[in-house]
Amino acid sequence: MARYELVKRSVALITLTNPPVNALSSPVRHAIANSMERALSDPKVRAVVICGENGRFCGGADIREFAGPLRGPPLIPVLEAIEAGDKPVVAAIEGMALGGGFELALFCHYRIAQSKARLGLPEVTLGILPAAGGTQRLPRLIGIPAALEMITTGRHISAQEALKLGIVDQVTDQNACETALEFALKAVGKPLSPRRVSTLTTPCPPDLDALLEAATMQVKKKTPGVMAPLACIQAVRAAATMPYSKGMKQESELMATLFNSGQARALQYCFFAQRTAGKWTLPSGAQWNNSKPREIRSAAVIGLGTMGRGIVVSLARVGISVIAVESEKKLLENGRQMVIGMLERDAKRRGVSASLNLLKFTLSLQDLKDVDLVIEAVFEDMALKKRVFQELSKVCRPGTLLCTNTSGLDVDALAGVTDRPHLVAGMHFFSPAHVMKLLEVVCGPRSSSETIATAMSLGKKMGKVSVAVGNCPGFVGNRMLKPYLDQATFLLEEGATPEQIDKALEDFGFAMGVFRMSDLAGLDVGWRVRKESGLTGPDVDPKNPPRKRQGRRYCPIPDMVCEQGRFGQKTGRGWYKYDKPGDTNAKPDPLIQNLLETYRSRYGIQPRNISDQEIIERCLFVLANEGFRILEDGMAARPEDIDVIYLFGYAFPRHRGGPMFYASMVGLERVLERLEHYHQAHPDVPHLEPITMAYTGAQKALKSDKLDEAQALAKSCAGRPDFLPCDGLSICATHSHGKCFKLHWCCHLGWCHCKYVYQPMTNVAQLPSTPVPAAPSDCTDTIDLSISLTERFLRISPCFLPPPCPESPKYCNIAELFIDDYIVKRINGKMCYVQRPPIHTEAPSTPPQINPASLTPQKQHTEDKQTVEETVKGPKMGHCSSPSSSEDSGINALGGHYLESCEEESEDELSTDGHSSPGSLWDQDECTLLSPSKSIVEIIENIETTV
Numbered sequence: 001m002a003r004y005e006l007v008k009r010s011v012a013l014i015t016l017t018n019p020p021v022n023a024l025s026s027p028v029r030h031a032i033a034n035s036m037e038r039a040l041s042d043p044k045v046r047a048v049v050i051c052g053e054n055g056r057f058c059g060g061a062d063i064r065e066f067a068g069p070l071r072g073p074p075l076i077p078v079l080e081a082i083e084a085g086d087k088p089v090v091a092a093i094e095g096m097a098l099g100g101g102f103e104l105a106l107f108c109h110y111r112i113a114q115s116k117a118r119l120g121l122p123e124v125t126l127g128i129l130p131a132a133g134g135t136q137r138l139p140r141l142i143g144i145p146a147a148l149e150m151i152t153t154g155r156h157i158s159a160q161e162a163l164k165l166g167i168v169d170q171v172t173d174q175n176a177c178e179t180a181l182e183f184a185l186k187a188v189g190k191p192l193s194p195r196r197v198s199t200l201t202t203p204c205p206p207d208l209d210a211l212l213e214a215a216t217m218q219v220k221k222k223t224p225g226v227m228a229p230l231a232c233i234q235a236v237r238a239a240a241t242m243p244y245s246k247g248m249k250q251e252s253e254l255m256a257t258l259f260n261s262g263q264a265r266a267l268q269y270c271f272f273a274q275r276t277a278g279k280w281t282l283p284s285g286a287q288w289n290n291s292k293p294r295e296i297r298s299a300a301v302i303g304l305g306t307m308g309r310g311i312v313v314s315l316a317r318v319g320i321s322v323i324a325v326e327s328e329k330k331l332l333e334n335g336r337q338m339v340i341g342m343l344e345r346d347a348k349r350r351g352v353s354a355s356l357n358l359l360k361f362t363l364s365l366q367d368l369k370d371v372d373l374v375i376e377a378v379f380e381d382m383a384l385k386k387r388v389f390q391e392l393s394k395v396c397r398p399g400t401l402l403c404t405n406t407s408g409l410d411v412d413a414l415a416g417v418t419d420r421p422h423l424v425a426g427m428h429f430f431s432p433a434h435v436m437k438l439l440e441v442v443c444g445p446r447s448s449s450e451t452i453a454t455a456m457s458l459g460k461k462m463g464k465v466s467v468a469v470g471n472c473p474g475f476v477g478n479r480m481l482k483p484y485l486d487q488a489t490f491l492l493e494e495g496a497t498p499e500q501i502d503k504a505l506e507d508f509g510f511a512m513g514v515f516r517m518s519d520l521a522g523l524d525v526g527w528r529v530r531k532e533s534g535l536t537g538p539d540v541d542p543k544n545p546p547r548k549r550q551g552r553r554y555c556p557i558p559d560m561v562c563e564q565g566r567f568g569q570k571t572g573r574g575w576y577k578y579d580k581p582g583d584t585n586a587k588p589d590p591l592i593q594n595l596l597e598t599y600r601s602r603y604g605i606q607p608r609n610i611s612d613q614e615i616i617e618r619c620l621f622v623l624a625n626e627g628f629r630i631l632e633d634g635m636a637a638r639p640e641d642i643d644v645i646y647l648f649g650y651a652f653p654r655h656r657g658g659p660m661f662y663a664s665m666v667g668l669e670r671v672l673e674r675l676e677h678y679h680q681a682h683p684d685v686p687h688l689e690p691i692t693m694a695y696t697g698a699q700k701a702l703k704s705d706k707l708d709e710a711q712a713l714a715k716s717c718a719g720r721p722d723f724l725p726c727d728g729l730s731i732c733a734t735h736s737h738g739k740c741f742k743l744h745w746c747c748h749l750g751w752c753h754c755k756y757v758y759q760p761m762t763n764v765a766q767l768p769s770t771p772v773p774a775a776p777s778d779c780t781d782t783i784d785l786s787i788s789l790t791e792r793f794l795r796i797s798p799c800f801l802p803p804p805c806p807e808s809p810k811y812c813n814i815a816e817l818f819i820d821d822y823i824v825k826r827i828n829g830k831m832c833y834v835q836r837p838p839i840h841t842e843a844p845s846t847p848p849q850i851n852p853a854s855l856t857p858q859k860q861h862t863e864d865k866q867t868v869e870e871t872v873k874g875p876k877m878g879h880c881s882s883p884s885s886s887e888d889s890g891i892n893a894l895g896g897h898y899l900e901s902c903e904e905e906s907e908d909e910l911s912t913d914g915h916s917s918p919g920s921l922w923d924q925d926e927c928t929l930l931s932p933s934k935s936i937v938e939i940i941e942n943i944e945t946t947v
C-alpha cells in the first residue's frame with residue numbers, strides 16, 4: 001500500500017501503491033504512518049518525498065470506505081505527523097492530487113507538481129467537505145476568495161494555476177518524483193516553521209462578511225437545497241475567524257453533519273453509478289470486458305437538424321472525420337454554417353483550433369461508402385428512417401455500422417431492412433447533442449456485441465456517459481417519462497395548477513418543473529406525436545370518451561393548450577405566458593387558469609387541494625415504478641443505469657441520486673404503499689399499479705382504520721439492524737427539524753422526512769447528555785406489508801446499502817450545526833426558518849493581512865448562451881434535416897434540462913434544488929413572534945404536514 005525506499009542515501013521515498021488512484025484506504029493510511037515514523041526516526045534520512053505509483057499521486061479518501069463503519073487510523077493524525085516532523089517533506093504530484101490526496105500534499109512542507117497534474121477538492125460533489133484540514137489550510141495558503149471558489153465548486157485546477165495561486169512551489173515538465181528528490185535535498189537545513197501551513201494566518205479580506213454572503217447567495221442559487229456547499233462556506237468562515245485548532249474542530253463537526261446525510265449518500269452513489277454504467281452487460285452475456293470495440297476513424301451523420309448538427313460537432317471535436325449529409329442544398333448550406341460556427345466557438349472556449357478540416361458536407365448518400373459508422377438523425381418517422389436504412393445498406397461497405405438516433409422507435413425494425421442487422425444499433429443522443437452528456441446505446445435483439453461495444457466506446461470517446469439499454473418503445477428514459485408527464489396533467493385535472501406542480505418539483509430539486517420545461521422544449525412536438533398515434537385529432541372515434549383512450553385515463557388538456565397555438569416559449573405562450581416569443585421568464589397565465597376551470601366544470605370535476613407531497617409522490621414514485629418494470633423486462637441491466645439516464649438526460653437532482661435511488665431512500669415499502677393508495681384512487685391509471693403486485697402477486701394486507709401504521713411498521717421492522725424504532729424523540733442527523741415532535745411513520749423507520757429528504761435519525765439515547773425517554777408501550781395491531789419489492793431491489797443492486805449502522809455515525813449536537821444564518825423554530829404551530837442573531841466569532845490572534853491572492857475575483861462559470869438560444873428556437877419541421885430525435889419526439893419534454901446537467905468543465909456537477917436547507921435548531925414554541933417580516937421568518941411547513 002506504500003513502498004519505502006532510501007534513495008540518494010539520505011532521502012526517504014514513500015510511494016503510495018493502491019491502484020487505480022492510490023486512494024487513502026485504511027492500509028494506505030497505516031503505511032503512510034509507519035513510513036513516516038521510520039523516516040523521522042532514521043538518522044540517515046534527512047528529507048522525505050511522497051509520491052504515487054503509476055503517475056498518480058492520490059485520488060483522495062477511499063470513497064467506498066464511507067459506506068461502512070470507519071476503520072483503521074484516522075487520516076488527520078497521520079497527516080499531522082508529516083507536518084510536525086523535523087525533516088522536510090516534499091509532495092511529488094503527478095496525475096492528480098484530489099480530496100484527501102490534495103490535503104496530504106497540503107500537510108507536506110513543499111509541493112512539486114508535474115505540468116499535466118490536476119489538483120482539487122472535489123468533496124463537495126460527494127456531499128461532504130474537505131475534512132482533513134482542507135477547509136482550514138487552503139485559505140491560509142491562498143486566501144479566502146480563491147479557496148472558497150475551489151472548495152465550494154470542487155473544480156480541478158491545473159498545475160500552472162496551482163503555481164500561480166501559491167499552492168505548489170514548482171511545476172516541472174520532467175518526472176515530478178525526480179525533481180522532488182533534488183528539491184528535498186536542497187530544502188534540508190532550511191527552517192520548517194514557515195512551511196507549516198497550520199501556523200499561517202489566513203489572509204482575511206476586509207469585506208469578509210460580504211464575500212461569504214455573496215458566496216452563500218451564489219451557491220444557494222446554483223445548487224439550492226444542497227447542503228455541502230453551505231457547510232463548506234461555514235468551514236471557510238472558521239478558517240478566517242478562528243484559530244487553526246478551533247477551525248479544525250468546526251470542520252470536523254460540519255463533516256459529521258454531512259457525512260451521514262441522505263445527500264452525501266446520494267451523491268456518492270451517483271459517482272459510482274456513473275462508473276458502473278460504463279461496465280455494460282447484455283442478456284446474451286456480452287459485456288464490457290469480453291467484447292472488443294472497433295476503432296472508428298470516419299463517420300457520417302444524416303440530417304443536419306438540431307440533433308444532427310450536435311452529433312457532427314461531438315464527433316469532429318474528438319478527431320473523427322465526419323461526412324454530413326442533407327437532402328437539399330439550402331439545408332446543407334445552413335447546416336454547414338451552423339456546424340462550423342459551433343465548432344469554432346467550442347474550440348475558442350477550449351483554447352484549441354477548430355477541426356474544420358475533418359468535415360465534409362454532401363447531398364449524396366453515395367459519398368458514404370467507405371465510412372466506418374453512420375448515425376442517422378433524420379425526422380422521427382419510421383417510414384423515412386426505413387428508406388434511409390435501405391439506402392445505406394446498399395451504399396455502405398459491408399462492414400459499416402449503421403446507427404439510428406431515434407428517441408424511441410423500434411431499432412430492430414430498422415435493422416430488418418438492412419443486409420446487416422447485427423451491425424445496427426441505436427445511439428440516442430439528447431438535445432443539444434454536443435452539450436448533453438447522456439447517450440443511450442440501444443441494443444436490438446440482433447445487434448452484435450461488437451456493435452454495442454463500438455457504440456459504447458465511441459460514446460466514451462465523445463465524452464458522453466453512455467448507458468446500454470434494450471429496444472422497447474421510448475427505450476429507458478422516454479419510456480419512464482410518459483407516466484411522469486401523465487401524472488402531472490392528471491394532477492392539473494384534479495385541481496393543481498402548473499405553477500404549483502412546478503414549484504413542488506423545483507423544491508424537490510429539479511432545475512425546472514415539468515411545465516416550465518415542456519414550454520422550453522416546445523409543446524407542438526408531443527402534440528404531433530399524439531396525433532400521429534391516434535390519441536387525439538380527427539382520427540379519434542367520436543364515441544370514445546374524451547378522458548379515456550384504450551380503456552385508460554387520458555388527459556386532453558395538453559392538446560387543448562396546443563389547439564390554441566400555445567407551443568411554449570417559442571410562441572410566447574404555453575403553460576405559462578412570456579413577454580414575447582423566445583422569452584424565458586415564465587409567468588402564470590390567467591387564461592390557463594380559466595381553461596382549467598372550464599375544463600373541470602365541463603367534466604364535473606370538483607377541484608381539490610393537492611399537497612406538494614402528493615405531487616412528488618405521484619410524479620416520482622410512478623417514475624421509479626416504471627423503472628422497476630424496465631428492470632423486470634430486462635431493458636436496463638441495473639437500477640444504476642436508470643438513475644444515470646435520469647441524472648444526465650433529464651436533470652434529476654443529483655443530490656437525490658436518481659429515481660431508483662430516491663425510491664430506496666424513501667423506503668420501498670413506503671413507495672409500494674403509496675402507489676397502492678394512489679392506484680386504488682385511480683384504477684384507470686395502470687402505471688400507478690405497483691410492480692410488486694403486478695409481478696409477484698404479493699399479499700396486500702387489510703388495514704384497519706384505527707391501525708397505527710407507524711407502530712405497526714416499526715414492529716414489522718423490529719430486529720432489522722437497518723431500522724431504528726423511535727419514540728418520537730429522535731433527532732434528524734442532518735438538518736431541518738431537530739427533534740421529532742410527533743409519532744410519524746418515518747420516525748419509526750429511523751428516517752426523518754425533511755422536505756422530501758429522508759434523513760437518518762438517531763435515537764436521543766445515543767446523544768450525549770440527553771435523558772433517555774421511557775420506552776413506548778407495545779402495540780398489538782400489526783400490518784403485514786409486503787417487502788418483496790425491497791428484497792428484490794436489494795438483490796438486484798447490492799450497492800443500495802441500508803442506513804448506517806449505529807456505530808458508524810458520529811452525530812453531533814444539532815444546535816451547533818447550523819450551516820447558515822437561519823435556525824428552525826416552531827412558531828404558532830408552524831415550522832419556520834428564523835434568522836439567527838449575529839454570532840460573535842472569535843477574532844484571529846494576529847491582525848488579518850491582505851494577501852494579493854485574496855483579491856482575486858471569484859471565477860464565474862459562464863453559460864453557453866448559444867446553446868441555450870438554439871434550443872429555445874425550437875425544431876424545424878417537415879424535412880429530412882429536421883431535428884429528429886429526443887426533442888422531436890415530444891415525449892422527451894425534459895430533454896432541455898441540459899442547462900444544469902451537462903456543463904462541460906465539471907464532470908460531477910451538482911444539480912439544483914428549489915429550497916435551501918439550512919441547519920436547524922428545534923425549539924418548542926418559545927418564540928412569540930406573530931407577524932414577523934418575511935425577510936427574517938419563512939414558514940417551512942405546518943407541523944401537521946411533516947410527513
Ligand SMILES: CCCCCCCC/C=C\C=C\CC(=O)SCCNC(=O)CCNC(=O)[C@H](O)C(C)(C)COP(=O)(O)OP(=O)(O)OC[C@H]1O[C@@H](n2cnc3c(N)ncnc32)[C@H](O)[C@@H]1OP(=O)(O)O
Pocket residue numbers: 020021023059060061062063064075076096098099100101122123126129130131132255256259272275276809810
Ligand atoms: C463523522 C464522520 C467523520 C468522517 C471522517 C472522514 C475522514 C476525513 C478525512 C478525509 C476526507 C477526504 C475526503 C475525500 O478525499 S473524498 C474523495 C475525493 N476524491 C475524489 O472525489 C476523486 C474521485 N475520483 C475521480 O474523480 C476520478 O476517479 C479520477 C481520480 C480523476 C480518475 O479518473 P479516471 O482515470 O477517469 O478513472 P475512474 O474515474 O474511472 O476511476 C477508476 C476507478 O477508481 C475508482 N475510484 C476513483 N477514485 C476513487 C476514490 N477516491 N475512492 C474509491 N474509488 C475510487 C473508481 O470508482 C473506478 O473504479 P472502478 O474501476 O471499479 O469503476
